[in-house]
Amino acid sequence: MRFASLGSGSEGNALVVEAGQSRVLLDCGFSATETVRRLARLALEPLAIDAVLVTHEHADHVGGVARFARRYGIPVYLSYGTYAAAATDGEFCDAVIIDSHTPFAVGDVEIFPYPVPHDAREPTQFVFGDGARRLGVLTDAGSSTPHIEAMLSGLDALVIECNHDRELLLAGNYPEHLKHRISGRYGHLDNGQAAQIVARIDQQSLRHVVAAHLSRKNNRPDLACAALADALGCTVDWIGVASQQDGFDWRMLD
Numbered sequence: 535m536r537f538a539s540l541g542s543g544s545e546g547n548a549l550v551v552e553a554g555q556s557r558v559l560l561d562c563g564f565s566a567t568e569t570v571r572r573l574a575r576l577a578l579e580p581l582a583i584d585a586v587l588v589t590h591e592h593a594d595h596v597g598g599v600a601r602f603a604r605r606y607g608i609p610v611y612l613s614y615g616t617y618a619a620a621a622t623d624g625e626f627c628d629a630v631i632i633d634s635h636t637p638f639a640v641g642d643v644e645i646f647p648y649p650v651p652h653d654a655r656e657p658t659q660f661v662f663g664d665g666a667r668r669l670g671v672l673t674d675a676g677s678s679t680p681h682i683e684a685m686l687s688g689l690d691a692l693v694i695e696c697n698h699d700r701e702l703l704l705a706g707n708y709p710e711h712l713k714h715r716i717s718g719r720y721g722h723l724d725n726g727q728a729a730q731i732v733a734r735i736d737q738q739s740l741r742h743v744v745a746a747h748l749s750r751k752n753n754r755p756d757l758a759c760a761a762l763a764d765a766l767g768c769t770v771d772w773i774g775v776a777s778q779q780d781g782f783d784w785r786m787l788d
Contacts, residue, residue: 535551535552535553535662535663535664535666535667535669535786535787535788536551536552536784536785536786536787537549537550537551537552537662537669537691537693537784537785537787538550538576538781538782538783538784538785539693539744539746539776539781539782540564540569540572540573540575540576540781541563541564541572541776541777541778541779541780541781542673542746542747542748542776542777542778542781543594543747543748543749543750543777543778544594544747544749544750544778545563545594545778546563546564546568546594546597546598546778547561547563547594547595547673547747548560548561548562548563548564548569548572548598548781549561549671549693549781550573550576550578550583551643551662551669552643553641553642553643553644553662553663553664554641554642554643554664555641555642556584556640556641556642556643557578557582557583557584557643558583558584558585558586558587558640558643558645558662559583559585559586559587559608560586560587560589560660560671561586561587561588561589561595561596561599562586562588562595562596562597562598562599562602562603563593563594563595563596563597563598564597564598565597565598565601566598566601566602566605568598569598569602570602572781575780576783576784580602580605580606580608581606583606583608584608584640584641584643585608585609585610585611585630585640586599586602586603586608586609586610586611587610587611587612587645587660588610588611588612588616588620589616589657589658589659589660589673589674590616590619590652590654590655590656590657590658590674591616591619591620591654591655592654592674595674596616596620599620599626600621600625600626603626603628604627607628608628609628609629609630610626610628610629610630611629611630611632611638611640611645612626612629612630612631612632612658613631613632613633613634613647613655613656613657613658614631614656615654615655615656615657616654616655616656616657616658617629617631618655619654619655619656632647632658633647634647634648634649634656634658635647635648635649642664643662643663643664644662644663644664644665645660645661645662645663646660646661646662646663646685647659647660648660648661648681648682648685649681650672650674650675650679650682651675651676651677651679651719651720652674652675652676652720652721653676653715653718653720653721654674657674657675659671659672659673659674659675659682661685661686661689664787667690667691667787667788668688668689668690668691669689669690669691669692669693669742669787670685670686670689670691670692670693670694671692671693671694672686672692672693672694672695672723672731673693673694673695673746673747674695674722674747675695675722675723676718676719676720676721676722676723677719677720677723677727678723678727678730678731678734682731683731683734683735686731686735687735687736688735688736688738688739689735689739689740690739690740690741690742690787691740691741691742691743691744691785691787692732692740692742692743692744693744693746693776694723694728694731694732694743694744694745694746694762695722695723695728695745695746695747696723696724696725696728696745696746696747696748696753696758696761696762697716697722697723697724697747697748697749697752697753698716698717698722698724698725698748698749698752698753699724699725699752699753699754699757699758700717700724700725700726702751702752702753702754702757703716703717703724703749703752704717706751706752708751708752716752722747722749725753725757725758725760725761725762726761728745728758728761728762729761729762729764729765730765732762732765732766733765737766740766741787742774742785742787743762743766743772743773743774744773744774744775744776744782744785745758745759745762745773745774745775745776746775746776747776748775748776748777748778750778755775756770758773758775759771759773759775
């Protein structure tokens with residue numbers, strides 16, 4: 535099992551997960567052309583993708599899904615709320631509606647969805663597995679819940695949102711209403727919140743931890759990595775960062 539990011543941040547998000555002979559794309563916030571270009575960096579053709587999963591309807595996650603999926607005949611898996619909020623007639627011509635508490639599979643990829651608090655219609659995040667190893671993804675959540683922490687316990691790899699440093703956000707030049715939205719219960723995780731989640735879950739099997747969805751204006755990689763490293767009791771350089779431009783290259787879970 536392996537995973538890689540095409541890019542992570544407010545300008546677009548996409549993550550590839552591969553298990554056995556199957557590959558899924560989690561979100562597609564880039565244009566179809568840009569998605570193809572970024573897949574090529576991972577030596578992947580578009581037709582290598584077996585499904586696109588959508589976490590929620592915000593443009594940086596769903597903006598390129600419909601066109602990419604239609605162009606290459608790829609099914610799209612998403613909650614009914616996300617479908618209703620994002621789709622227009624015929625936009626998702628091959629949509630598969632999922633329940634945020636019911637596991638399913640796409641080929642060799644086991645998928646365990648779970649709901650999160652975010653200002654979207656029915657936002658869903660995911661844990662992926664191959665029967666032996668598990669990768670958890672948590673981005674675009676304003677706060678944690680016991681269910682989130684149960685889903686993320688005992689993982690082999692974790693990609694977790696570190697959207698902002700709270701002090702940088704509050705001291706910055708964003709309008710007050712936007713600051714409240716980002717830092718609110720249904721907004722985005724800050725470095726400290728992400729670290730608290732990591733500190734509370736079962737970390738014993740973790741081999742990869744990657745900070746994702748960092749704000750360019752309200753965070754810095756060194757701050758995010760320091761917060762997660764403190765929670766894990768590891769060195770800062772062990773923490774990975776998913777960048778907006780490059781995402782991150784393949785990481786293996788053998």
